[in-house]
Amino acid sequence: MMHNPTLRRASLLTPAIAVILLLIGVPLCLMGWISLLGKGTSSGVDWASLPSVANYVRLVWEEDFDGTMILNSSYLVIFLRSVVLAAVTTIFSLLLGLPVALWMAGLSRTGRDAMLLLITIPFWTNLLVRNYAWLIILREDGWVAKSVNAISPFGPVQLLYNDTAVAIGLTYSFLPFMILPLYTVFEKFDWRLLEAAYDLGATRKRALRRVLLPIATPGIMAGSLLVFIPCLGAFVTPALLGGGKTLMLGNIIQMQFGASRNWPFGASLSVILLAAMLIVMTAMALLRNRRTA
């Protein structure tokens, strides 16, 4: 047996850390490198090509047939759509999640446990299957579409394969991520503070705004991050409910590794996605530090 505690700790910790670094850390670095290389003919990557930022330039500029560079907005549009959809989903989740978390926190112990289980279960069930369920509900020949169309004054409406369908699916997929951190905050909240606020003559609305919201802010920030980040990289929901029309970053990344077979370009798109995610996380961290400072 090893009696040196540092040695013992290191030998216990190393395997897990090594597995994660080798299978996640190293690939990410490699991906960064490949994003600078050219497209290969037989395999996806031309290993011999000189590193350049051509793949990143391609995101915005396109070479015209006579060699001049012209603006190509198609990737920008997709990027923007991803950000907007992620933001909209975050706001939806907040609007729905806040009342749920508040209500849960006021329940009895068993009630809270039961709700906690009910909120966590969707998180652990297959994302693909859950989005597929929406496909069934919203499809053209389904009873939802039929009843909507029957009363719609604008003629037949397409429920599926548009931004709204993707937003519904994304909110559905990631709502639990918003509810759980909010609930954690409210569960620890000392409700006598609110009573005190009422005693001091605050109306319910004012009490909510002046007492509850400031306390909920850390939960709101954590929840927003937990919803926004996976939304930004979503693939399954837009692939199923966007139907090839409402594309997001995840879909065009997948295309580069599938049909287009341009791996270095796919790598550069992934790097962009990672960078966007890091920027959002850093901004959140800065915001939090300013609040606590």
Next chain:
Amino acid sequence: MTDASVPPAVSIRNVSKSFGKGIYTVPVLDDVSLNIDRREFFTLLGPSGCGKTTLLRLIAGFETANAGTIAIEGQDVTAAPPFHRPVNTVFQSYALFPHLTVEQNVAFALVEQGLAREAIRTRVGEALEMVRMGAFARRRPAELSGGQQQRVALARALAPRPRVLLLDEPLSALDLKLRKEMQLELKQLQAEAGITFLFVTHDQEEALTLSDRVAVMQAGKILQMGPPREIYERPTHRFVADFIGDINLLEGEALPGGGVRLGPGAVVPLTCATPGKVTIAIRPERARLATVGEGTLDATVIHSAYLGTAMLHKLGLPDGSTFLLRQSESSGPPPETGSRVGLTLPGEAIRVLLQ
């Protein structure tokens, strides 16, 4: 009582312990030495944070001392891990293994000692009988009351027949009635099992009723060590006197020619090593009432309380301080509230204290 040829059950020599590193170092035990005799019921008494638990943990082997040695029955265990020390601990929180039954808990150490199954069974039975928990052998700790868990913890620690049993405030989680019961049982158990007990408490009454000897600790040091009666009647330090029971502390001045002056014309016949300011102590039941002018001091009765077999008087002294006096029923009628009385402080009842 002490036989030089038999090494003491526990011998602690100049043990010091501090936690933390560098500027964060917190000294917890400062040059502690003590001997505990075999079959003795020895108690560490002191206020919260004085280092009692730390001393116990050093003996059990959960902490290592920065300096000094620890020996158990003459065998140096300073560097030995807990599982090589012939001592067992009754934890304050009991620490009964929740995944094992009462029986399995008590058998835990016996299995480690490699006893045969039959032997284990009889020993577990005996230990549980000793604490009258035989009927609960198959239960889990969560299904027992606090007092029952306490008994199981005792049985578990006694079953392997340790040389010394360490008990860290084992009764503090119990309510008052159960606590009194368990105190008696502990004392009985110790006599029956013939094992040395090292007991930790911050309850002075508990310490005095149970122990053969008591060590009073303060801020990592042992101030005074001795039988309960001695600690009670002849405290050496102001802290000890104040900590144990009710006591009157008076400031005075030791005179060069002998005697201590407590005020104008009030001199008690005591001899002090060095002249100068001293504190003297006297228990409420050792002072006596006298007629005005005939005692050591004159005082005013501020308040009296009837205690059943005695009266407790609160007296005001000339310098403005108060004095408690316990008057037994046989010693005459009680004085009226507000009346002037004399106060006699017998020289043999007065202790001169170290700071």
Next chain:
Amino acid sequence: MNPRRFPFTREISLAVMAYLYVPVVVLIAYSFNANRTATIWTHASVSWYGRILENPSIQAAAWNSLVLAVCAATAATLLALLAALSTRRDFLGRGAAETVLNMPLILPEIVVAVATLLLFVALGVHLGLTAMMAAHTAFCIPFAYLPIRARLDGMSGTYEEAAQDLYASRFRTFRRVTMPMLWPGVMAGFTLAFVTSLDDFLTSFFLSGPGTTTLPVYIFSAIRSGISPEINAISAVMLVVSVLLVALSFFLGRLRR
């Protein structure tokens, strides 16, 4: 006036629960629909379940998923257990170690999946079950780690001290006290890692080779070619299995607390 009650929170909560669960119920209901054109309800039947049992590609995919989940969850749980034991006390670099351990939770899965694909192709690793096992093990580690850590955090060190006091060596203490008390946490961690691996689609989608499709990858390509009652049935099975496993891990986590 109860300060804990807010107007409409109850109604909104019930609506949200409906939002979360109605699609699931609809899906399961449709899986029992006898009609081929999944739209029209004729009468209840379990024939589609019989159909998926007979479908050899579904059988193969299910078997792959199962083998993958068992291997990845076992490896991840073992690694997570060791890591959790070593991060029990504070030490220099503990924060950094935990960040690395939780890294798979924050990173977008699609990025990690394609990055791993790039690594395997660059190294010439054959895509298939082994490649998926390695990748799944890596991202399952935090799912196993968190419940074990939670259990350890709730476990006072006094029990281990008591065991050592009762003559158990460090190893015996681990075997007789630490491990049995930690066991529900380990099982909860294993279950969550298992569910995570079983449900994973993206990583398997990029790393599965010919003949090593997993169930989610099969479902995805089947959905691509249109809604069918078989997909409803197999999806319903996946849902129910996940829910049962998560409920199990939830109860394991609270066992004897």
